[in-house]
Each structure stands twice: as structure tokens, then as C-alpha cells.
Amino acid sequence: MECKRVFVLSPHADDAELGVGGYLARVIDAGGEVMVALGTVGASTSICLRREIGKEERLSESRESMAVLGVQSVEVLTEGLDGALSSYPAVEMIGRLDRLQNMFEPDEVLIPLPSSHQDHRYCWEVGIASTRPNHTKHVPRLVAAYEYPATFWGEGALHKGFGGGLYIDITQTWTRKLDALRRHQSQMLEDPGRLIGIEGATALAQLRGVEAGFAKAELLHVLRQRWS
Template structure:
């Protein structure tokens, strides 16, 4: 899937840290093989986390994002809204779709990765907006659209996806995925939490076991074709 210097990969994430949780290995491998990778994070904001009662500023989240992507070798990223963390359902959906349309048209990706929906309203809104923005068009160069997963989908009523499944071997890069996640310092939880470096490693190990590899990332194909 990741060859040398031939793909323009667009990764769209609801929040800063979802890009690593879902696609950390893919970002690192794609950048290492000289492909172009752009990460778009839709929302950050000043927010008080219930798990720590600590207020985290939007500027902190953006700096953590920058540091995490640097670990993975990616320096092309943007944040769509810097004051809408957990508030995407308050924005007219056509506004988000229009912004995504512009990004897709200007970047002309060959591969796009979007989040699976989950119980979090921001993830649901973004999935639906991405699905609209990635509608089939005759001039599109996109040959793969896939959904990425993250630990919080373990609490969601739809457990199985009627899509093709794609695995990415992380045997030689899972350590970079964990290192990148550690840069999102404000998001780190205790070892027994789904969002922890220990769980990032366990999740990759679980997906690896499904296909006989030490570690893997799993993706769900929405649309794929050979150019």
C-alpha cells in the first residue's frame, strides 16, 4: 500500500491525538518512503478534561500535535477550528463540508483516511461531513478512501463494518507510533485506560495477531480502485 514517493495522502482527524491513535504507523511509513502526507485536524480548543480536571489550552494541543507529527516525519498539517473541541455539532454541517471540499480540491490526494464514527459527537459529525465531501466526482484522483479506528470505538453499538478490511504492518514502526502518542501529553491516561501508551501498543498487538504479525493498524475500505 505504501510505496516510495508516489502517493499524496490526506488524513482527516477530529482532534489532536486521533491522527496518531488511528494512523500513526501509516504516517511514519508513508513519510519514511517519501510520500506526501497532510494531516488536517478539525477541532482543538481550550477544554477542561474530566479525567484530570486540568484545563488544556488550544495552543497546547496544537504544539503537541506539531511535536507528535515531527516524531513521525510529517510537517504538513493544519487545524480547521481552534475553538470548537467537542462543539462540532454546533457548526452548520455544510460549512465543514465546504472547507473539506476546498482542502480536497487544493491538495488532490490519492488516498484519504477518515475516522470511524463513535459515541463522540465530533467524530460522528466529521464522519458524515467527510462522506459528503468525498462523494464521487469525475475529476477525482483518489484511489483509496478508508476509515481508521481508535480505541474509543470499542464503545459503539455498531460493532461490525460491512466493508473491506486492510491491515498495515507496524512491526518495524510501532515504537514510533507510541513515541508520537507520548507527545500528546495532555491526553495521556493511566495504563488501564483505552487512551494510554500501553493501550496503543496493546491495540496494535491485537490487530497484528489477527493477521500473524507482531503489530498492525487496521483500516476499513469505503472505496478503492486502480488508476
């Protein structure tokens, strides 16, 4: 956990926390810097609150959540395209990601695995394009894909992780991850029957922990790793 810069592409305002919230807290505690790029933020219907929530409410939840983890920088890539990110031209999105990477010069780039949600599939595709070899001026040491509870339904379940996997012990930062997730009050149901929620995130962290020998863990699927 040396001091490093980590760039995370997050389809929605809570996906980075669901996938790698514990890891980001560890990076920041070690003196590192994190930038999170949100694919889109906008109005939507909240299952938890049973009402329409607006862009500012979602952004407020995101700011509180990121403050809990200590994330220093958040970039909003589009507004109002929840469920319709594919309507934004991919070539323009890739260009924006290129510019952010060249500006931030991250050591690691983390993108979401595809899932049954169309926005996650879109972010996977533009993330792969923006990290392809020799594409940008800056080349990160690690490009990896993170999972989240709903990854296992859809295309993400087919990902074989040919580059290997990195299990990250998040036992010490687990309570901060939970605190960050609970700041998304419009999204996080505490219901055992729901994948996207506190119970789903807990079950996944326990599963990865059992696989790796930790109490709680997150798994990164390695896409490319460079050693110098």
C-alpha cells in the first residue's frame, strides 16, 4: 500500500464504493490520491425512499460518501443519463477519459466489470478502450476490473480474469466502507433479498474474504499489470 494514484470509473454515484470502497480507503490511509469519475448523475426513482430524487440529492449523497472514504477528487462525466449512458457518444466519452488520465497520471485504473445493467456494460467498453496499450500518453502500472454484487447476473459472470486476481484485505476499512454506502440513503436497502444493498455488499465481501483468508476482502480482476 505505497503512496499511489488510483483512478476509478464508476457508472453511478455508488458503484465505486460498492466495488472498491474498502480498497480506496486503504489507498488514502497510505497517503495515496484517488480520483473517481462518475459516468452519470441525475434524477431517478428511489426504491428505498419511494419517491423521485433529483440530481442534487444524489450528488449530496455522493459527496458525503466520498468524504467518509477520503476521496480527494470526483468528476461528473454526464448528467441525467441514468439507464441511458449508451446515448452518449462513446468516442466522446473515451476522449474525456483519456484527458483525465493524462492529467491525473494514475498508477492504477479501475473500471467496472460488465453486468446486466446497460450503463455498466457501456462503462466497461469505454474503460477498455481508454486503457488499451499505447493509447494514451500516460500508461498506468495496473489496469483492473472491479466487481459489485450484481456482477454475477449477466456478462460479468462470464469474465474469466485471465490476468489473475488481486484479493485486497479490507477488514480494517470495512466499517468505513459500510458508512460510505449508508450515505447513499436513496439507494442502499438493508434487505437480505436484494443484491444492491448493505446485505449484498456484506455477502460479497465475506465470500472474497473466505477465498483469500481474510475476514473481509475485495477482488480486482487484473487486465494488465506492468513491472519496471
